[in-house]
Amino acid sequence: MRMILVGPPGAGKGTQAARLVETYAIPHISTGDMFRAAVKAGTELGKRADEYMQQGALVPDSLVIDMVLERIQQPDCASGFMLDGFPRTTPQAQALDQALSAAGIELDAVVLIEVPDELIEDRIIHRRQDPETGAIYHLINNPPTDEAVRARLVHRKDDTAEACRARLEKYHAETAPIVPFYGAKGLLKRVDGVGSPDDVEVRIKAALA
């Protein structure tokens, strides 16, 4: 299974990706996670990406594209992969398309998780992550039951109301235009992202079946 998850910030891409990669036994390639790891490691790429991420801006295509094309050539991607958060611009989608065509590889599906803008800010502001397991929680709708997990939750630096608005704007301006690109290829599956993670997972699996 070679698939892409697309959706606005807070749509539940990370949560659903974690579930789907278990089902399909494929690597989860999240460009956001790759950049956060680079920031944490203090690499040159991390330093450059951090400036953009903190403002809710997109990291330049030139830094993202090579990183992903290199990643999907790794042996663990030979029989499939899940791209989460990439492509996010038309040049990224075109670069991926060219690289896959050159390698004679076809995508199986592009899942668009749709959530109305009005729900996004609440999801982002209350989003927390368990740094040990990567599990994502909502402080009100889906808090951890274990007190030890609750105590170690972290809030992403770019999960502020201001950065959220900037990211949502970027999503509509830069990322939404890739949706018709995949629609024209017959790969697009639109899924309603409103509801519990379990409900959304069922919808995605039904769309992929």
Ligand code: AMP
């Ligand atoms: P995410 O975890 O997917 O929400 O990504 C967090 C941040 O990383 C984004 O707001 C961007 O600053 C940056 N980022 C992640 N993926 C991309 C991408 N494909 N293109 C540009 N910037 C990205």
